[in-house]
Amino acid sequence: MITVRHAQDRGQASFGWLDSQHTFSFGHYYDPQQMGFSALRVINEDKVQPGAGFETHGHRDMEIISYVLSGQIAHKDSEGHIQVLPAGEFQLMSAGSGIFHSEYNASDSETLHFLQIWIEPDTLGIQPGYQQKDFGQSAGLTPVATPGGDNGTLRIRQDATLSQLILEPDSELQVDISAGRKLYIHQIEGQLLSGSTTLYPGDGAKVENQQQLMLRNQGSEPVKALVFDLP
Template sequence: MSKKIIHKADTRGHANHGWLNSHHTFSFARYYNPERMGFGLLRVLNDDIVAPGMGFGTHPHDNMEIVSIPLKGALAHQDSTGTSEVIETNEVQIMSAGSGLTHSEFNASKTEPVNFLQIWVFPKEQSIQPRYEQKAYKPEDRQNKLQTVISPEKGSDALWINQDAWFTLGSLKAGFSEDYQLHKRGNGVYAFVLEGEVEIDGEKLEKRDGMGISDADWVSIKSSADAELLLIEIPMK
């Protein structure tokens, strides 16, 4: 019997610093909820809006897989591996903090806000050499189907992650129906609705709602309206 946990959008932690308007699915910074310390090895899922020209100054990380997905606008990134890039909408970035690095993230625009997801996953191997990678994905490749954008399989079309985790995006039309088959026994799936309305395993989810499912081999997906969906398949321990 599968286990489910639902996090409605309006129950997330919230911090508005003026330049940064952030919603936290899991405990982060000043938002602390002992029942929301993550889902399996998924630790952070932040929905951030950064004002034009503003951002996060240089700060350190280690032993964390950090994924950034711009939903609207563009994000300028610099880090101590020598990387200096702009991440656009329809691109995905992954950074293995590994043995330690510093980085900064700023809105690449002086006129428009940027909205992006920042996601942290505990790594499989500790203290690997820090690394950075980003990739553009064609939105038409996820029209009414599921598009894998992050995977532990080196050499695939997806970005590599130092964990047995898979990230999948879908732009689904009303009436779409498909089962998501988990890749690895013992993993769970965290579904996060970016836009629209989706039914996951019979549970109705709306924009920015999240739901974790564990002890399941597959998950049913049905869209009752046009929807944008992110699935994170993650080890539970």
């Protein structure tokens, strides 16, 4: 079964310096039917004005992933990490027992556009951690975050895998789904045919009770999406 969450149905927040679209309930946006999916709790699509950003604030017991679509994030946290996250790179911050951080648009002229993703951990109170990496633009399904951090992936404290999907025009990929597992797809670029359902940028799809899923790019532009394998 595939359940689509259309981009235009997401929650909206605008603060002048920030425009944000919430796939799931977040902040002042509350929908009891959209409280997350399995361990996936938040997907926010944020656009931050030049020079603006999120002042220092705290988190605990959450796996927080940032993926920059355009622009750059200037990151600073209480564990001593001071980094710039450019477009195309993934950042995974394990909040664990508690961490404070700030995120700013590193540019004075360009809008920052990024995805903020929260996944609930399966272990509480761990030592906070920070990871950052560019996984390239290879076609197919590229693992980004895995429970064991295998093969150079980011290590996530949950029985979940995040992968980057890139499909060139007129190509397809079959995804096998293990028994009892769920998938969530967040569409970023292009038009992705998921089973018999077409996803457009900003759309999401919950996939449940299926053993296989065929993903196709029948358009003229490359497709980019994030695919979450969840418990």
